[in-house]
Amino acid sequence: MATTAPITQNSRTQWAAAFNNLALAEAEDAAFTPGWWKAWQKCKAECDAIPHVALKPDPYAGHYQAVNTADSFYLAGARRDIKALDSGKMRYDPGTPGADEHVQLQREIVAAADERGLQIQAVRDRYDIDAADEKAEEIGDRICDLQTQLMQIPAPDLPALRWKLDHILELDHTG
Numbered sequence: 001m002a003t004t005a006p007i008t009q010n011s012r013t014q015w016a017a018a019f020n021n022l023a024l025a026e027a028e029d030a031a032f033t034p035g036w037w038k039a040w041q042k043c044k045a046e047c048d049a050i051p052h053v054a055l056k057p058d059p060y061a062g063h064y065q066a067v068n069t070a071d072s073f074y075l076a077g078a079r080r081d082i083k084a085l086d087s088g089k090m091r092y093d094p095g096t097p098g099a100d101e102h103v104q105l106q107r108e109i110v111a112a113a114d115e116r117g118l119q120i121q122a123v124r125d126r127y128d129i130d131a132a133d134e135k136a137e138e139i140g141d142r143i144c145d146l147q148t149q150l151m152q153i154p155a156p157d158l159p160a161l162r163w164k165l166d167h168i169l170e171l172d173h174t175g
Contacts, residue, residue, distance in 0.1 A: 011153055011154045011156050012156040012157075014153045015150065015153050015154075015155070015156050015160055018146060018149045018150050018153060019150060019160075019163075021146050022143065022146040022147065022150060025139060025142045025143045025146055026143060028139055029139045029140070029143060032135065032136065032139060033136065036132045036133075036135070036136050039127050039129060039132060040127075040129060040132070040133075042127065043123060043124060043126075043127040043129045046123045047120045047123050047124070050116055050119050050120055050123070051116075052068050052069040052070040052116065053068065053069045053109070053112035053113070053115075053116065054066040054067070054068045054069075055067050055068070055105060055108055055109055055112070056105065058074075058101075058102055058105050058106075059098065060098035060099065060101065060102035061074070061077075061102060067105060067109050068109075069109060069112050069113040069116055074109070075109060075110070075113050077106075078106035078107075078109050078110050079110055081103075081106055082103075082106055082107060082110055085103065147167060150163070150164070150167075151164060151167065
């Protein structure tokens, strides 16, 4: 049979302190999140508006439609191949039909993707969204840690027990 920790004045004090810290963190989140979300949505819309670059088809690689910076699979392969070629870990026979054009196209699509990435980062920098994202994550982590801490402290009274049950049901509902 499982034993439970006795309710002591210390657990009441721990609960009150942890619950107060959670309330403060939730208040900080409530004050921060609306402004962060609004900035994040504007930043995302501007980043999404930066067009992808489409180049000619790459029949050497089996692409009969234009290669595009939106094609993450092709782009990842191009980055890997260029890195391997430039480091001497891979080579190709320049006499192979289409090989020169294939390598040139890979270099062009990587350069285009890098340029688009710089444009996106400039937008993100203008909104200071990376720092805001870190703060949002830090607040969320703190709230989660405080909720976990509360769950580990014995409930000193019925309202505390109710909070724990509501928290469990909320976790079960949100998955």
